[in-house]
Amino acid sequence: MSSNLRSGSSFRDPSGFLFARGGILYRQVNHSYRPTYDRLIDSGLYHELVDAGELIPHDVARVAPAEPRLASLVLQPERLTFVSYPYEWSFSQLKDAALLTLTLQKRAVARGLCLKDASAYNIQFHQGRPLLIDSLSFDVWKEGVPWVAYRQFCQHFLAPLALMARVDVRLGLMLRLYIDGLPLDLTGRLLPGSTRLQPGLLTHVHLHAASQRRFAGTAPASHTSARMSRNALLGLIDSLESTVRGLTWSPGGTDWADYESTHNYSPAALEHKRHLVAGYLAKVRPSLTWDLGANVGTFSRLAAEAGSATIAFDVDPSAVELHYRRCRSEGESRVLPLLLDLTNPSPAQGWDHAERLSLAERGPADAVMALALVHHLAIANNVPLALLAETFAGYGRALIVEFVPKSDPQVQRLLASREDIFPDYTVEGFERAFRSTHRIRSEDKIEDTDRILFWMEKR
Amino acid sequence: MMLLSESARMILVAPPAYLDPGSGSFLLQLLLAGILGGAFIVRSQWTRIKAFFRRLFRRGSSSEEHEQ
Numbered sequence: 001m002s003s004n005l006r007s008g009s010s011f012r013d014p015s016g017f018l019f020a021r022g023g024i025l026y027r028q029v030n031h032s033y034r035p036t037y038d039r040l041i042d043s044g045l046y047h048e049l050v051d052a053g054e055l056i057p058h059d060v061a062r063v064a065p066a067e068p069r070l071a072s073l074v075l076q077p078e079r080l081t082f083v084s085y086p087y088e089w090s091f092s093q094l095k096d097a098a099l100l101t102l103t104l105q106k107r108a109v110a111r112g113l114c115l116k117d118a119s120a121y122n123i124q125f126h127q128g129r130p131l132l133i134d135s136l137s138f139d140v141w142k143e144g145v146p147w148v149a150y151r152q153f154c155q156h157f158l159a160p161l162a163l164m165a166r167v168d169v170r171l172g173l174m175l176r177l178y179i180d181g182l183p184l185d186l187t188g189r190l191l192p193g194s195t196r197l198q199p200g201l202l203t204h205v206h207l208h209a210a211s212q213r214r215f216a217g218t219a220p221a222s223h224t225s226a227r228m229s230r231n232a233l234l235g236l237i238d239s240l241e242s243t244v245r246g247l248t249w250s251p252g253g254t255d256w257a258d259y260e261s262t263h264n265y266s267p268a269a270l271e272h273k274r275h276l277v278a279g280y281l282a283k284v285r286p287s288l289t290w291d292l293g294a295n296v297g298t299f300s301r302l303a304a305e306a307g308s309a310t311i312a313f314d315v316d317p318s319a320v321e322l323h324y325r326r327c328r329s330e331g332e333s334r335v336l337p338l339l340l341d342l343t344n345p346s347p348a349q350g351w352d353h354a355e356r357l358s359l360a361e362r363g364p365a366d367a368v369m370a371l372a373l374v375h376h377l378a379i380a381n382n383v384p385l386a387l388l389a390e391t392f393a394g395y396g397r398a399l400i401v402e403f404v405p406k407s408d409p410q411v412q413r414l415l416a417s418r419e420d421i422f423p424d425y426t427v428e429g430f431e432r433a434f435r436s437t438h439r440i441r442s443e444d445k446i447e448d449t450d451r452i453l454f455w456m457e458k459r
Numbered sequence: 460m461m462l463l464s465e466s467a468r469m470i471l472v473a474p475p476a477y478l479d480p481g482s483g484s485f486l487l488q489l490l491l492a493g494i495l496g497g498a499f500i501v502r503s504q505w506t507r508i509k510a511f512f513r514r515l516f517r518r519g520s521s522s523e524e525h526e527q
Binding site: 228 | 476477478480481482483484485486487488489490491492493494495496497498499500502503
């Protein structure tokens with residue numbers, strides 16, 4: 001009998017849970033939720049959302065449930081290539097996920113249902129678009145009752161978007177600290193006073209926080225006789241939607257956004273580098289590639305063109321934002337740009353460190369690309385080359401890596417303000433460090449530069 | 460008193476939510492329900508409201524013309 005591995009992030013909702021068996025992910029639907037699940041299907045909402053690409057499709061699986069005592073049904077959802085988290089999304093990714101959540105709520109209400117949660121973690125980017133991955137997120141809507149997930153929506157989406165747009169885009173990373181979204185009182189204190197003049201932010205952040213303070217620990221029924229009519233609920237969704245749409249942020253001012261136009265490759269060198277990388281990819285034939293330090297995705301695109309789903313990580317919020325907008329406008333569904341600081345990658349967190357997976361736990365990929373990156377890690381961050389080799393080996397089987405020597409102007413720039421304490425930072429030192437973990441399959445100097453490209457395979 | 464018990468009943472028979480909606484978040488929605496609902500009606504009926512006033516003005520100006 002194969003064993004069941006219950007997902008560490010799937011324990012809050014008694015409607016059901018995720019479990020893995022034989023490498024396949026299933027979702028058990030419990031008896032208590034079965035009538036609502038039937039309503040989702042019978043109302044036509046499931047098909048409407050799946051056809052619109054807004055809900056993950058699933059099949060009813062003819063397999064034994066993980067907990068037969070509770071089980072009514074087992075679903076097999078379509079497989080995701082990669083699970084990403086809101087603290088890894090750019091501003092527009094979080095905004096698109098927020099708008100999708102409100103669209104789902106509107107469509108649900110139109111069919112007599114509603115969203116019973118509005119967690120940003122229930123949204124995933126799949127084939128270039130955000131979609132809801134939790135088919136058990138719906139409930140039967142009862143007129144008169146306020147939206148149960150209003151607080152969660154404001155904490156998971158509105159608060160971080162407001163801080164990113166009105167204070168600093170890097171505050172999106174606060175989602176990493178607060179697993180159930182940003183506290184609204186804290187958000188209110190961090191936002192500029194002028195946000196009190198905007199009706200949407202005044203209502204959903206400032207007044208919302210004040211209301212939470214005022215009514216903490218009391219029963220709602222003892223305070224008001226008001227009911228939430230259908231129009232009031234639709235008005236609430238409308239108001240949230242226009243508030244979210246009103247929040248905008250455009251890249252600029254951070255380090256590398258203009259990197260592509262100002263980097264020091266000649267057209268011939270760039271063309272040669274492209275040619276070499278495409279050649280390695282054709283031999284590796286990865287189905288999943290992690291492009292580390294992808295910037296705006298010039299080389300991620302090559303991996304996608306080689307037929308690989310590609311996760312394009314970069315530390316610069318501007319680069320990730322530009323890359324996402326580009327993928328979205330060009331309909332590039334194979335590349336997922338994400339924000340990641342490799343010197344402090346996303347950790348395992350939440351209850352028992354099992355709710356949100358670390359970056360390493362979400363690997364390995366078939367291929368890892370690290371182009372124009374090693375000098376930033378080895379020199380700007382003092383990571384020894386041997387450690388770098390070990391980490392890259394953990395991330396994927398094949399490695400396409402660029403060595404940028406000390407003679408390169410980019411490295412000169414990094415060394416200009418500090419002492420050179422890196423005697424081993426040479427091609428020989430680099431090869432020596434990587435040979436303990438990798439087999440070098442190809443080594444090519446990029447024309448017009450001193451840089452060297454390597455294709456390696458993990459030992 | 461009637462209204463209060465009706466409201467209490469509505470909340471008691473609400474589907475069992477696994478998420479704590481938070482009293483403050485629940486009450487804010489109820490307190491703003493009138494404004495939100497009104498705004499929604501105005502917005503969704505906006506074309507009809509505009510058409511109504513346009514007709515009203517047209518009628519007004521045409522009756523003025525008659526008076527002349």
